[in-house]
Amino acid sequence: MLAKLQTFSLLGIDAVPVEVEVDVSPAGLPKNVLVGLPEAAVKESTHRxxxxxxxxxxxxxxxxxxxNLAPADLPKDAASFDLPIALGILAGSGQIESDRLGQYAVVGELALDGTMRPTKGALSMAMTAAKQDGLRGMLVPSPSAGEAAVVEGIDVMAVSSLTQAVSFLTGEIDIEPCPSRLDDLFRELAVYDFDFSDxxxxxxxxxALCVAAAGGP
Amino acid sequence: MIGPPGSGKTMLAKRMPTILPDLNPGESIETTRIYSTVGRLKPGQPLLATRPFRAPHHTISNAGLVGGGSVPGPGEISLAHNGVLFLDELPEFNRQTLEVLRQPLEDGTVTISRALSSTTFPANFMLIAALNPCPCGYRGDPRRNCHCTPPQIERYMSKISGPLIDRIDIHIEVPSVPFRDLSGGKPGTSSAEMREQVMSARRIQSTRFAGSRTRHNADMTHRQTRQFCRLDDEGRNLLKASMTELGLSARAHDKILRTARTIADQEASDAIEPMHLNEAVNYRMLDRDLWT
Structure with missing residues (x-):
């Protein structure tokens, strides 16, 4: 059976959409084939x-x-493909059924016990996701959800493990989207620990520094 | 900033972000994105709401400073986007490493091209550099003797290239602090007071440049410089005298006018008075023979 998922790869500081296609077909011997220019971190992902x-x-x-990670000619070098690959295999082998798979983009690195690790570039990914048609939201590892939630126009769902992601996609549980706390964060974090009076x-x-600050960039 | 060791150059530079205007949400997201892609956001701090301050060590490589790698990643200048990049011990930096700063300083972005791809990173930062006046550090200090020979000093100062110095708007001397200032109970000017001055000058600039692409005095075009930085006769004579005496370049000439404009703005003065011009000329220390 074939399963398709939406995820992102980083190119510089921009995120580009990547489609993860997983096809599971009967065979004499079990075999994993990973194509789509995976670099080392992605190649190892099948073991994780x-x-x-x-x-x-x-x-x-x-x-x-x-x-298959499409587009095929874009080198992919991030551990954030773990979760989409895992969900793709589960969907492809018929272990989960979900109509939410097409509506939510998925990113995240997996630990061996199935919990999620933070992902690099979650903010850029959310920005690209918000521009894409047909996406309702995005599953993001909970440690990285805060930065992604800053983006408006996309629901950011914080997931902490593979099981939680699966239960959400199959509709067993609902997750509240992370609220965008841009203003709060600004009030909280916009303080400096030191002062010129020191x-x-x-x-x-x-x-002279004052003049530089007044006329500068 | 030129000064003997321990005079507070690093301390001053570190506090620079506190007097710059607050980041707006757009700028903050731009900077956060860069930190997010390299995984440098601290847990519990999903957004950078303060201007970044980056002080790379002088052993940094080209790729570390401007970005690079086979799949290009951002470097220190991009991490300092919308903030301050502080280069301590400027002459100790690899000369070639400093030369790569020139393009980003002018453009506010850096483009890294590799066989596979070319990537542009934002790099709009304020550069602050600190150096000692000589290898031992005490040249010109009234309390300590300098043991450097003229060739040593010459070699030390020649490590920083003229074109880079020329791009730095303001050069100042930071002398060692006398005991009476250190022990006195009176605290120095606070960030809040300095910021008020900065903000009032910035407000004048935003009305001046309304409708044009320029936002600050520092990025005025040559034509705008001529339009907004008119001098009276006394001012013109003063500038002429300093230019011939100090051997200033055309770029330095414009920079002095822009700096003088900013000083006048801080005092909410429409015209550039000779006093303002004088201060601006004084901020071109490294153009003098004495120092190079």
């Missing part, structure tokens, strides 16, 4: 995904699994 699935109580399919003397230098 396998154990995370088993340790979360799912079954590793004993069939031929082909995973500097004794040097009034000439301070004056």
């Amino acid at each position: 995904v396998e154990r995370a699935m088993v340790n979360s109580g799912f079954v590793r399919p004993q069939s031929r699994v082909v995973i 500097v004794r003397g040097q009034e000439m230098a301070k004056r």
Whole structure:
């Protein structure tokens, strides 16, 4: 069976949409094939995904699994493909059924016990997701959800484990989207720990810095 | 900033972000994105609401400073986007590393091209550099003797290239602090007071440049400089005298006018008085023979 998921890859500081296609077909011997220019971190992902699935109580399919990361000519180098690949394998092998798979983009790195690790560039990914048509939201590892939630126009769902992501996608549980706390964060974090009054003397230098700050970028 | 060791150059630079205007949400998200892609956001701090301050060590490589790698990643200048990049011990930096700063300083972005892809990173930062006046650090200090020979000093100062110095708007001397200032009970000018001055000058600038692409005095075009920085006769004579005496470049000439404009703005004065011009000329220390 074929499963398709939406995720993102980082290119510089921009995120580009990537489609993860997982096809699970019967075969004599179990085999994993990963195509779509995966760099080392993505190649190793199949091992992490396998154990995370088993340790979360799912079954590793004993069939031929082909995973394709499209566009095929874009090199992919991030661990954030773990979760979409895992969900793709589960959907492809018929262990989960979900109509939410097409509506939510998925990113996240998995630990071997099935919990989520923070992902790099969650903010850029959310920004790209917000611009895409047909996406309702995005599943983001809970440690990175705060930065992604700053973006308006997309529901950011914080998930802390593979099982939680699965239960959400199959509709067993509902997760409240992370609220955008931009204004609160600004009030909370826009403070400096030090002050110019700590500097004794040097009034000439301070004056020059003042001029620089007034006329500068 | 030029001064002997321990005079407070680093301390001053570190406090620079406190007097710059607050980040607006757009700028904050721009900067946060860069930190997010390199995984540098601290837990519990999902947004950078303060201006970043980056002080890379002088052993930094080209790629570390401007960004690079086979899949290009952002460097220190991009991490300092919308904030302050502080280069302590400027002459200790690899000369080539400093030269790569020139393009980002002018454009506010850096483009890194590799065989596979080319990537542009934002890099709009304020550069602050600190150096000692000589290798031992005490040249010109009234209390300590300098043991450096003229060739040593010459070699030390020649490590920073003229074109880079020329791009720095304001050069100042930070002398060692006398005991009476250190022990005195009176605290120095606070960030809040300085920020008030900065903000009032910025308000004048935003009305002046309404409708044009320029936002600050520092990025005035040559034509705008001529339009907004008119001098009276006394001012013109003063500038002429300093230019011939100090051997200033055309770029330095414009920079002095822009700096003088900012000083006048701070005092809410429409015209650039000779006093303002004088202060601006004094901020071109490294252009003098004495120092190079």
